[in-house]
Amino acid sequence: MADANESAFERLGAAVRYHIVHTLGFSGLRPVQELTAHAILDGDNCVVLAPTAGGKTEAAFLPLLSRMHGEGWGAPSVLYLSPIKALLNNQEPRLTKLAGMLSRRVFKWHGDIGANERGRFTQDPADILMTTPESLEVMLVSSRVPSERLFRALQAVVIDEVHAFAGDDRGAHLVSLLERLQRHAGRDLQRIGLSATVGNPLEILAWLGGTSRRKGRLVDPPKPPSAAEVHLDWVASVPNAAKVIAGLDPGKKRLAFVDSRRRVEQLGEALQGAGVTTFLMHSSLSADERRRAEQAFESGSDCVIVATSTMELGIDVGDLDVVYQVDAPPSVASFLQRIGRAGRRAGTKQRATFLCTKESELALSAALLRLWKSGYVEPVRPERAAFHVLAQQILALCLQEGGVPIADWWAWVAGAVCFSEVTEREREMLLGRMLSEGIVVAADGRLILGPRGEALYARRNFQALYAIFEAQALLQVFWGPREVGTVDAFFVQSLPPASSFVLGGKAWQITHIDWKKGLCEVAPAPEGRHLNWMGPPRLIARRICEELRRTLLDEAEDPWWTKRAREAMRAERAANVFLADEAMPVMESAGEIVWHTFLGGRANNLLAKLLEERLGSLVVPGNMAIKVRGGAARSGAAVREAIRALRAPGAVTEADAVRFAASCAREPLSKFQPCLPEELELRFLARRVVEVP
Known part of the structure; x- marks a missing residue:
């Protein structure tokens, strides 16, 4: 343990201290690096919270390298886990530089690394292994990888962007792998999670610890008040959003987030049509296409990259001047990650502009920004019965x-x-x-x-x-030998022969499809239609929905609203003035009755099924409201009576959630559902798609 008066810098080995000053050019350690170094040198598990570009990587690896050097650790002694390959590629030069200061080596293992390189690593391991949980699973189960011998020297595991794991299947898979690794190593592995955004870090710390008997420490140094510059604007359409982006901040490097692959393609095409140098990033583009976009964007200056959440996690694409968000992001945490892409240079600040194309998205964005300004970040609830x-x-x-x-x-x-x-x-x-x-x-x-x-x-x-998650049926798209990306096979089946579509911001005509091999051959085309990709519906959390209701009922106009946003929000508030009449009003119109619950998508899924059981079809759930249509809407009195019954204390139960789970899921949520007995399968589905309000 440290002397109470000894700084973390003084506790680091002499060689590390030398390189901090003379190689990295640091005058000292940042507060987050001081606190993290103490925790790691004391042997504690820890979760480290710091803003994007706040120095978390050095905070973790400088003390680990000090211990590795001073205690003579074998190889590989440190495992670095990332949620995505792109972050591994991005961090590899950084970790290679840090390890190289002490003549230590780094190896990156993922699906794009050749068999010969992997074979050489298993024979002569590097000190730090960088990989994803999926590739780690490959190593553990492969007969060609001597995993028991390979991981015998393992001492510590660093999990980057730990919040991206904790709340879903990949997190459950991750902590299972950590237990298996610990048994291979035969020691209590030190576990270090890094994150910029998590609302319940102590719970994440306990989740990460598992069977470890080490002390747990939260590293969360005080942060200065946010100086971010945020604007909320109303643009009414994707083409208008492209015009705004093209006109604002000319000559600068810009990043635009859009929350669907289809709309990334639409915005990218519109920007290119406006003469803006534009690059696209989403999961259906090939690895080569994404790498080309990253490299071109990083070296450019007057350009825009349009991306889904694939660009949200810690990837450094150079100095960004501003972030654009088209319509509302899925959460406050997601927005924090995105705005953290900008303002990394000394003397600059984070800048983000929301460009909303729908009235509902404008109001939702306004509510989300109010939560952000209040300091709220969503808690991540790890699975406990996976x-x-x-x-x-x-x-x-x-x-x-x-x-x-x-x-x-x-x-x-x-x-x-x-x-x-x-x-x-x-x-x-x-x-x-x-x-x-x-x-x-x-x-x-x-x-x-x-x-x-x-x-x-x-x-x-x-x-x-x-991979723990299920992949949809996809076709690989090739232009000659060049892989462009993937398209949804079901969507392509619906197209007439020789149709054209847009992928990667370019139009392609289908020349041949090999359904057996899953290949779609294309050639350049003058124009094409925008693709649809299958995906789960967006289930907005109850806290955000409740804040939306408060925002609609409020009269205050926030300082970050533009003139257009103010005018559009006044109209949206006027259209929703009826919300003031009661907590969950029921509104009737021709052929439709709408119950405005603001309970969130999962609760409304369950309530809609219970209403349908009482009224007959058709009852359609949304995030803010439940719509009763068709025969079920014939009697407003009957609908209101059914709603009153559901609002009685104890009327909706966990048994109801299990009973309707399968019908609410609409599609399989896991490739491992065939392994589950019906009772366990329904309970698994119930936790995913429904919620007892």
Whole structure:
């Protein structure tokens, strides 16, 4: 432990101190780096909170390198986990420079790294391994990777953008992997999470800790008041948004966020039509296309990159002058990540402009900005009964161990918080289902993959097991040898032969489709239609919906609203003046009755099913309201009576949530649902798509 008067800088090894001053050119450590260094040198687990570009990477790796050098750690001794490959690519030069100061090496492992390079690493490991959880799973289950030997020297794991993991399936998968790694290493691994935005960091710290017996420490230094410059504008359409972006900040580097791939393509095409040098980034563009866009954008000056949330996480694309947000982002945390892309140069500040194309998005953006200004950030609620991830882990252990002993499989993952509320009975139910369905088979006291498990998950050498999330049916798009990206196969099926579509901001004509191989060959075209990609509906959280209602009922106009936004918000407030009459008003019009709940998408999903049960079809849920149409809307009195019944205390229960979970899901939410007995499957679905209000 540190002397009470000793600074973290003084505690670092002499070689690290030398390079901090002479190689990095730092005059000292920032507050977040001081606090983090103390925590890591004391051997504590920690979650480190600091703004984007706040020095979190150095905060974690300078003390780790000091320990690595001073204590003679083997290789690989530090594992760096990122949610996306692009962040690995972006951080690799930075970590290589830091490690190189002490003659230590870094290796990056993901799907684009060749087999020969991976083979050399397994024979002669680098000190720091950079990878994603999916690639780590590949390493653990592959017969070609000696994972037990490889991870024997592991001492610490750094999880970047930890908030991006904690609330979904990938987080449950991640903490399961940490428990398996800890068993391979045979020691209590130090766990370090880095984040710019999380509303409940102590809960995330406990979630990350698992079976670790180390102390946990939250590193959250005081932050100066935000000096961000924010504007909320009303533009009415995507083409108008393009005109505003083209006209504002000419000669500067700009980043525009749009929350769908289709609208990224629309905005990108409109900007290019306006003569703006424009690059596109979304998950359906090929890795080469995205890399070209990143490199061109980073070296440019007068240009715009249009992106989905793929550009939200820690990727450094150079000095940005301003961020544009077209319509509302999904959360306050998401907005914080996005505005953090700008204002990194000394003497500059963060700048963001909202450009809203719909009245509803304008009001939602206004509400979200009020929450942001108040300091609110959404809590991330980690899963504690991830039955589907537990099924995936059983299958992975079957491969990792070449057949896992029945008496031992649970011990591998028991400490993961994502399974902390799974009872022994539920584990037995799950394993019983997998055995009865032939997904796994018991042989000589061990579990091995069964014939149905092979059929479901052995596609392309078990690739279906590596990623916890489900991928939609896609076609790879090629122009000659160049891969452009992917398109939704179901959408392409609906097109006439030889149709044209826009991808990557360019129009392409379909010349040939090989459905068996999943290939779509194209050639340049003068114009094309914009694609649709399948995706889940946006379920807005209740807190944001409630703030929207308050914003609509308020008369105050916020200082960041432009003149156009003020005029449009006055009209939107006038259209919603009826909200003042009661807490959840019911409004009737020809053929439709609308119940304005402002309870959020998940609660409205459940309430809509309960109304439909009482009234018949058709009841349609949204985030702010539930619409009753068709035969169900014949009697306003009957609708109001059904609503009164639902609003009675105790009228809506968790049993209702489970009962309607499958019908609310609309589509499978996990490729591992076939492993789950019906009771567990319905409970899994209920937590995802419905909520008892």
